[in-house]
Amino acid sequence: MILQLNGISKSYLGDPILSNITLKLERGDRMGLIGVNGAGKSTLLKIIAGDLPYDQGEIFMGKGVKVGYLKQDSGLQMEQTIWSEMLGVFTELLKVEQELRELEAQMSEPSLVHNPDKFEQIMTRYAGKADWFTQQGGYDIEPKIKSMLNGMGFGDIPNDTLIKKLSGGQKTRLALAKILLAQPDLLLLDEPTNHLDFETLNWLENYLRVYQGAILIISHDRYFLDALVHEIYEIERTKGTKYSGNYSQYVESKAKNRQLLEKKYSMQQQQIAKMEDYIQRNIAMATSSRSAKNKRKQLERVERIDQPQKDLKHAQMAFAMDKKSHKEVLKVRDLEISFKVENIQKTLLRNISFDLYRGDRVALIGPNGVGKSTLIKALLKEIEPDSGVVAWGHGVTIGYYDQEQATLDPDNSVLHEVWSAFPTIEEARVRTVLGNFLFTGEDVFKKVSSLSGGEKARVALAKLILQKANVLILDEPTNHLDLFSKEVLEEALLKFEGTLLSISHDRYFLNKLAGKMLELTPSNVTVFQGNYDDYVLRNIRN
Structure with missing residues (x-):
């Protein structure tokens, strides 16, 4: 047994967050922890890791179990270099290595020639420490670190780079690399796939599939959950329910369970x-009173089924168009984009050519940093390319979703932020749309700056x-959305009759929506017909 939770409960200011959470993990288990934003998933991981107290229940951890916990906040030492931070995993081994060097120095002292007993003592100590050092993999520290850093996408980044100079995504990847290097018995992972490109995602999935310990993972990456986990634990309305199988199997099981419960409840009623x-x-009838009283006793003994609760309220979306565009939506020819670094002009993208037609569902893919978001800005005329043509077709109207939400004014209220963009629309219509996105009552007066992602x-x-x-044009549209909001967004986009161009690392999203993939490299763009799985299959064959 790695971990067992019995009846864990937690409240904040009298409001229950978690109620009677019970689960068990054995070595080799992979469990996905899901629920809407704010359901208490991260709270549960903090409780298991010992970072947060709980109100009721018991936690049992196997003897000597080592826990690795990836928080959303990386917890790295910003002034350290990449290499020194990774070496920190092997503090005990490095200490013994230093002791071995000191013992070697002692053994080489000329005075020991005349003191064979002391020499024997040092040799014995040295042999014991050397054996332990070898068994614990002391001679593999450097190759282990290099292999992990390469796998997590740090192969081209100098090892002496200071952590404070890394991007947010790189810090997340480095924190994950450090935890994996320590090889704990229990991995607690809170959104480990954020900021990972396809290559790193695939590497991580393969690594975790054969991992010897147990894994409890919070993730909104449905493709990742399908590839990795054997069980789903859903927290809903403070309570937990376990489902066998991966995410797709959970969706099917939950729907069947709900239908069965509703049927049983209806029949019992x-x-x-x-x-x-x-x-x-x-x-009250003399001839049948006795039978009625027996029936009443039977009724009192009936174990009543609780009425199934309605689904949690989710956002409602529907994308409509004022008018159709011309058949030819976009023509891009020989686009070249550069940027200046220390007064030196460097080319980011060149030879970029492709077309978009009405009704296309296109995904723009490529490794992190290749220039996908920069290309989108060039298409939107937010930046001027060095050369080439960007020609939009007749009747095109563009809606752009920025993953950073940089266009939102933090000082605006939710209502003012939306209404000010569409001042001719009546307030009731704006409030209705906001209500569909779960902003009701006083919520519409919240400041944008106070909102969650x-x-x-x-x-x-x-x-x-x-x-x-x-x-x-959607730049990482499923980022920050919980699993259920993602499903709603995808269904709405499937019904959208216009043209869709999206950047996304959400492989589940790409499988569901993309009909064409544009793979971006610094020197060209390659067009693949089909969705993400088709793209992977074609690359394997090639």
Whole structure:
């Protein structure tokens, strides 16, 4: 047994966050922890890691179990270099290595020639420490670190780079690399796939598939959950429910369980109504009073099924267009984009040519840093390319979703942020749309600056829907959304009759929506027909 939770409960200011959470993990288990934003997933990981106290219940950890916990905040030492931070995993081994060097120095002292007993003592100590050092992999420290850094996408970054100079995504990857290097018995991972490109995602999935310990993972990456986990633990309305299988199997199981429960509840209600009717009609009659009283005792013994709760309220989306665009939506020819670094002009992209046609569903893919978002800015005329042609077709209206939500004014209220963009629309219509995105009552007066990442994403999507554009350009649209909001967004985009161009690392999203993939490299763009799985299969064959 690696971990067992019995009846864990946690409240904040009297409001329950977690109620009677019970689960068990054995070595080799892979469990996905899911639930809407704010359900208590990260709270549960903090409790297991010992970072947060709990109100009730018991936690049992196997003897000597080592825990690795990846927080959303990396916890790295910003003044350290990449290499020194990784070496920190092997502090004990490095200490013994230093002791071995000191013992070697002692053994080489000329005075020991005349003191064989002391020499023997040093040799014995040296042999014991050397054996332990070898068994613990002391001679493999450097290759282990190099292999891990390469796998996590640091192969081209100098090892002496200071951590404070890394991007947010690089810090997340480095924190994950450090935890994996330590090879703990229990991995607690909170959104480990954020900021990972396809190559690193695939490497991580393969690494974790054969990992010897147990894994409890919070992730909104449905493709990742499908590839890795054997069980899903859902926290909903403070309580936990376990499902066997991966994410797709969970979706199917939950729907079947709900239908079965609703059917059982309905049948029991009909049975109870019949019994109550019989009792009421016969209780006062001399000939059937005794039978009615027996029926009443039977009714009292019935173990009543609770009425199934309605689904949690989720955002509602529908993308409409004011008008159709011309068949030829976009023509890009020989685009070249450069940027200046220390007064030196460096080329980022060149030879970029492709077309978009009405109704296309296109995904722009490529490694992190290749220039996908920069290309989008060039298409939107936000930056001027060095050369080439960007020609939009007739009747094109563009709606743009920025993953950073940089266009949102932090000082605006939610209502003012949306309404000010569409001042001719009546307030009731704006409030209706905001209500569809779960901003009701006083929520519409919240300042944008106070919103969570998921709430800001919903504000940006509300504005996009009101725009009624016939071309949607989406930069990482599923970031910050919980699993259920992602499903709603995808269903809405599937019904959208216009043209879709998206940047996304969400492989589940790409499989569902993309009909064409544009793979971007610094020197060209390659067009692949089909979705993400088709793209992977074609690359394997080639």
